Amino acid sequence: MALATPTNNTEWLDLFVVAFPEYADAPQSLMLSKLDLAKDRTPADIWGTLYVQGVLYLWAHLLAQSPQSEAMKLDGGTSTIYKQERDRMAQSVASGYRVAGGIGHL
Numbered sequence: 437m438a439l440a441t442p443t444n445n446t447e448w449l450d451l452f453v454v455a456f457p458e459y460a461d462a463p464q465s466l467m468l469s470k471l472d473l474a475k476d477r478t479p480a481d482i483w484g485t486l487y488v489q490g491v492l493y494l495w496a497h498l499l500a501q502s503p504q505s506e507a508m509k510l511d512g513g514t515s516t517i518y519k520q521e522r523d524r525m526a527q528s529v530a531s532g533y534r535v536a537g538g539i540g541h542l
Contacts (some may be wrong), residue, residue: 438485438486438488440488441487441488441489442461445468449467449468451488452467452492452495452496456492459496466499467499473494473495474495475491478490484490487527489525490529493518494519496518497519497522499519500518501516
């Protein structure tokens with residue numbers, strides 16, 4: 437089931453904290469900067485119904501990469517549990533056919 441796309445940063449933050457309560461006390465400026473990066477790297481037209489989930493997991497991964505979040509990294513490296521889930525979703529998004537230019541150009 438697709439999640440409704442938040443319409444503003446407050447809705448994104450509320451949804452994120454429900455999904456990932458471990459970040460409830462993170463500084464808002466850090467949260468918003470990572471949200472912008474996650475949205476930029478998750479094109480809605482490619483991610484479709486998984487767009488919101490894709491943004492949320494990449495957002496969590498980006499936060500986990502910050503120096504304050506060493507405990508979130510797997511094996512002390514650059515991978516996180518959030519990246520593993522987003523990579524799994526990306527495989528689903530990447531499969532299937534794409535129409536270059538969209539349907540409006542047929």
